[in-house]
Amino acid sequence: MIDGQPLACFQPFIDTATGRIAGVEALGRLRQADERLLSVGPLFADPRTPGVALRRLDRQIRDNALSRLHEAPADWFLSLNISPRWINRLRPGQALPSLKQVHAHGVDPQRIVFEITELGGDIQRLADVVARYRDAGARIAIDDFGAGYSQLDRVLALQPDILKLDMRLFQEAAKGGPSSEVVRALAQMAEKTGCWIIAEGVETEAQLSFALECGARYVQGYLFAQAQLDWFAADAFVPRFAQLRTVYVKQKLAERGRIMQLRLQLAELMKILQTWAQGQAPLDQLPQLRDFPWLLRFYQCDRHGTQLTPNFEWRQDAWQADSRYLGHNWSWRPYFYHLLAEGWEERRLTLSSTYRDATTNQYCLTAGQFFENGQRLLLIDIDAAGL
CATH class of the missing domain: 3.20.20.450 (EAL domain)
Incomplete structure (x- = not known):
């Protein structure tokens, strides 16, 4: 009833x-x-x-x-x-x-x-x-x-x-x-x-x-x-919503500010890693890079997306080289063809949107920049949670 x-x-x-x-x-x-x-x-x-x-x-x-x-x-x-x-x-x-x-x-x-x-x-x-x-x-x-x-x-x-x-x-x-x-x-x-x-x-x-x-x-x-x-x-609810929307916009502007700061740090890191790569120095001469705690790994590809070097990662207080991905081609990934579209002509640093890495299950961003007259691409994977 x-x-x-x-x-x-x-x-x-x-x-x-x-x-x-x-x-x-x-x-x-x-x-x-x-x-x-x-x-x-x-x-x-x-x-x-x-x-x-x-x-x-x-x-x-x-x-x-x-x-x-x-x-x-x-x-x-x-x-x-x-x-x-x-x-x-x-x-x-x-x-x-x-x-x-x-x-x-x-x-x-x-x-x-x-x-x-x-x-x-x-x-x-x-x-x-x-x-x-x-x-x-x-x-x-x-x-x-x-x-x-x-x-x-x-x-x-x-x-x-x-x-x-x-x-x-x-x-x-x-x-x-x-x-x-x-x-x-x-x-x-x-x-x-x-x-x-x-x-x-x-x-x-x-x-x-x-x-x-x-x-x-x-x-x-x-x-x-x-x-x-x-x-x-x-x-x-107009006043309440306006207040909350202002808070949201401020949060987004703060996030944007953090991304801009990250870009400055990435530009510094790119110079360090490119100098090391161009000097063909051994791995033990690579700095520890403690100022970049969000760094997951870096590696190089040719301009067509084929990986030329191992993944270099800081683990157990030492740089480790992971060669499993040598020869893999990443040109199909969105961040790579965005790099080709946006970074090729000007050789400027580009940064992907956040994505979930299927191998490590981590949320990442990938930064990239061409060097050596555009023949090589240095890629840096960033721990998004660390930001």
Whole structure:
């Protein structure tokens, strides 16, 4: 039995370009006799709850949200959750209940985002329903993007307007490590397909910073507001967001300053190593280079990317030579052809973006510079964590 009055509460989406509220998500609540509001989430997660009762509850909540949308600013959008499991129950050509509700309340479908939840459902039937939503003027979002591999199939089939990053994956990625690279890659993929990114579950300043790094168009989470019955003022979070954005920009400028300092140190290190290499001095005459604690290894390639020397590494208080990679060609690696494109003519020092080295499992950057009239390339691998 479902106990309580079904209501919609609204959690805002903050536009990262303005700090203003751009829209809200309708989240289901049950108002108890003592006025407490309980989430309907446990009911939908409980397999014992009858499907008929859940569908009725879902439509009641959606009906409540749509009936109140006229109270919100006219430029806000409303995000409504749609379960693929229930779409499967529709008969071919049957009128879509959600669209009927939108029209019954006189709401412009262009203000509606239908948020596809869960991983179930027949993808072709789902694509047909999504096409009908689009024909009516509504937009499509995919929730929990990144939670499972099948979401990629869903993106290709549905071509959504918005992708909501999976909250658990996003929050873990904000801590750093391999998952952060996965989420950045997902965000880049979304950008290339023309999707806007929503980062939900933004609860800390660090998570907001990561959302901005990922290019999120909207952020949603307790850092700004929980879902509530009453409407927020459109500019309620502008000062707070502006403050946090300023902190983020300062952090990025500080990171840029560290990179500039690193470039100065690398220029000094390049001179030391090139002088040693050109003098063909033995390995024991190479300085210890204690001023460069982030140095992982260095080596030389020819201008075509073939490794000419061993990897030289400082281990156990001595320089060690690792010859396993002699003759390997690295021209296929992004940092190498960037070097060819950017550093060949001017012989200037270039620095790659951060990447994860598959051999050592370390996060690295690679610096490179041509010398000996462009016939040799000196490459330095840098421990990104050490920075």
